[in-house]
Amino acid sequence: SSALPYDEDLTHKTILVGDSGVGKTSLLVQFDQGKFIPGSFSATVGIGFTNKVVTVDNLKVKLQIWDTAGQERFRSVTHAYYRDAQALLLLYDITSKSSFDNIRAWLTEIHEYAQKDVVIMLLGNKSDMVHERVIKQEEGQKLAREYGVPFMETSAKTGVNVELAFLAVAKELKQRVCQQPNEPKFQIHDYIESQKQKSTCCGFM
Numbered sequence: 533s534s535a536l537p538y539d540e541d542l543t544h545k546t547i548l549v550g551d552s553g554v555g556k557t558s559l560l561v562q563f564d565q566g567k568f569i570p571g572s573f574s575a576t577v578g579i580g581f582t583n584k585v586v587t588v589d590n591l592k593v594k595l596q597i598w599d600t601a602g603q604e605r606f607r608s609v610t611h612a613y614y615r616d617a618q619a620l621l622l623l624y625d626i627t628s629k630s631s632f633d634n635i636r637a638w639l640t641e642i643h644e645y646a647q648k649d650v651v652i653m654l655l656g657n658k659s660d661m662v663h664e665r666v667i668k669q670e671e672g673q674k675l676a677r678e679y680g681v682p683f684m685e686t687s688a689k690t691g692v693n694v695e696l697a698f699l700a701v702a703k704e705l706k707q708r709v710c711q712q713p714n715e716p717k718f719q720i721h722d723y724i725e726s727q728k729q730k731s732t733c734c735g736f737m
């Protein structure tokens with residue numbers, strides 16, 4: 533409600549990164565509107581940003597979420613896109629090996645152009661596509677651990693873990709802005725593990 537404290541300082545530029553087709557725009561649509569619109573989005577959709585306010589520990593945190601307009605198709609995401617980003621959701625598609633293999637290249641670019649303290653979350657999207665899966669959940673986990681970033685599998689189609697992904701990022705960002713000295717530090721990895729929804733009934737082992 534509007535009675536909650538609201539701090540303009542808690543407006544955070546959050547960007548979506550990853551190969552074309554991994555589901556960045558779909559993920560944002562699912563988070564923003566709670567629905568899945570099948571089919572690819574044209575390059576004209578997703579220009580600019582979407583503002584979303586999430587409530588974290590009785591505080592409103594505004595995420596200004598930027599989606600590319602298809603530039604990633606040509607690997608021409610400009611460096612300006614990374615600039616000022618405080619958080620970054622990096623996606624691959626669990627049904628696409630190349631999108632997973634390219635995560636390292638994306639991370640190299642991120643380390644080069646994004647701010648040092650950017651909050652990074654690795655997401656294996658399309659977890660609903662059990663039969664088409666080519667990347668095991670443990671592979672995603674292993675890569676994430678190697679880079680020290682939190683990880684989860686999401687489905688922009690069913691909505692599994694979509695809110696959680698953005699909420700975990702918002703919690704981490706909020707802590708950075710207004711942590712009290714003797715407040716226990718928010719542990720994003722532990723939080724995610726405790727909140728994660730299982731992506732499918734049929735398992736992924």
Ligand code: GDP
Pocket residue numbers: 550551552553554555556557558559569570571572573657658659660661686687688689690
């Ligand atoms: P982007 O290029 O990364 O923005 O990807 P899009 O959001 O345009 O999605 C590419 C294609 O994958 C579209 O056909 C989407 O409908 C589909 N898609 C995206 N996310 C999911 C998902 O979680 N599950 C399934 N089954 N399809 C998805």
Ligand code: MG
Pocket residue numbers: 556557558573578599600601602
């Ligand atoms: Mg898109």
